[in-house]
Amino acid sequence: MGSLFLVRHATTEASMAGVNLGQRNDAPLTDGGQRLAERTGRAIRSELQWLHDGELRMVSSPALRCRQTAAGIASQLDLAAEAVEVEASLWEIDYGAWEGLSAEECQARDPDLRRRWDEDPYATAAPGGESGSDVAARAFAVLSPLEAWLAAGRDRAAIAVTHNHVVRLRVTALLQLPMAEYRRRIQADPGAYTLVTFSPDGHAIRRINALPVGGAVG
Numbered sequence: 001m002g003s004l005f006l007v008r009h010a011t012t013e014a015s016m017a018g019v020n021l022g023q024r025n026d027a028p029l030t031d032g033g034q035r036l037a038e039r040t041g042r043a044i045r046s047e048l049q050w051l052h053d054g055e056l057r058m059v060s061s062p063a064l065r066c067r068q069t070a071a072g073i074a075s076q077l078d079l080a081a082e083a084v085e086v087e088a089s090l091w092e093i094d095y096g097a098w099e100g101l102s103a104e105e106c107q108a109r110d111p112d113l114r115r116r117w118d119e120d121p122y123a124t125a126a127p128g129g130e131s132g133s134d135v136a137a138r139a140f141a142v143l144s145p146l147e148a149w150l151a152a153g154r155d156r157a158a159i160a161v162t163h164n165h166v167v168r169l170r171v172t173a174l175l176q177l178p179m180a181e182y183r184r185r186i187q188a189d190p191g192a193y194t195l196v197t198f199s200p201d202g203h204a205i206r207r208i209n210a211l212p213v214g215g216a217v218g
Contacts, residue, residue, distance in 0.1 A: 001197040001204075002150025003051045003157040005044055006167050009061075009069040010036040010191040019102050021065075022095035022129065029068045036191040036212070037072025043212035044159065045076050047195060054155025058083065059146065061090035061162045069191070070161040089138040092163035096129025120180040122169075132169055132182060139166045140173070151198035164188050174203060 011033035014021035021027060029037065048056075058079060060070040070084045098106045107114045110127055117124040122132035143160065150156050165182075171194050172182040187209050188194075195207040 001051075001154050001199045002147075002152070003048075004147060004150055004196045004198065005047070005157075005159045006170060006194040006196070007040060007044075007069065007073070007159060007161045008164055008167050008188040008190055008192055009063070009065040009161060010034070010040065010072070012065050012190070014100075015190045017102075019100055020095040020098050020106075022092045022099050023063075024095070024099045026064045028064050033065070033190065034068065034072060037069040038076055039212035040069070040191045040193060041073035041076030043210070044073060044193065048077075048157060051157065051197075054153070054157070056157050056159075057085065057146070057149075058159040058161070059085040059087050059090065059142065060160075061092070061166075062086050062088055063091060063163070066090070066161045066163070070159075073159060073161065087142045089142045090160065090162040090166055091138075093126070093132070093135045093165040094129040095126045097127040098129065118183075121183050122179040132165060132179065135165050136169045136173070136179070139169065143170055147196075147198050147203070151200055151203075154199070167194060171205070171208060174205060 011030050012021060012027050013030060014027060058070055060066045071081050074081055113127060125131040146158055150158055167188040168182045168186040171186045172179055174196060177185050189209055189211060192209045192211045197204050197206060
């Protein structure tokens with residue numbers, strides 16, 4: 001079985017404040033986020049000791065917060081930073097006019113649209129931005145071939161460092177849950193990982209939203 005770790009980037013100021021951070025602000029990790037990324041790397045290293053002893057790949061969103069998280073993880077795996085494959089399609093959702101706003105501020109600005117988005121964020125786009133289905137279309141085009149590569153070799157592993165919506169959408173799809181419910185049914189905390197193993201017979205989800213020792217803030 002090939003093993004996939006789906007990782008949400010570690011802590012940013014926006015994640016601590018509870019405001020939207022999409023594509024329009026390339027914010028870095030906090031100091032605590034940098035430490036959390038290394039703890040996530042150590043947790044993944046422990047998982048890999050019993051899962052895998054062969055080829056390892058790491059892919060990352062081009063966002064600075066993801067590249068910094070990938071670097072922190074790589075430092076614990078003896079993986080060269082230049083080995084990380086940057087994939088533009090793994091970017092976070094484009095929040096459009098909701099960038100930098102809290103849920104309450106989005107509701108005050110666009111009450112009807114926000115209500116529809118809360119009911120079905122997969123079909124409903126943020127104002128001037130993307131819907132969950134838009135994100136899934138581009139991100140799954142990267143993740144699906146990676147999963148096929150994992151299924152073809154039991155000694156393979158991959159780490160995909162990406163964003164809140166990307167992780168939740170992919171886990172929802174793998175669990176075959178209604179895509180409209182991806183925000184309600186799946187959680188993805190900063191620095192947490194979901195572990196899925198793939199074989200020619202299908203896939204098995206072994207962990208969902210697993211946090212390293214020390215919690216999400218770091």
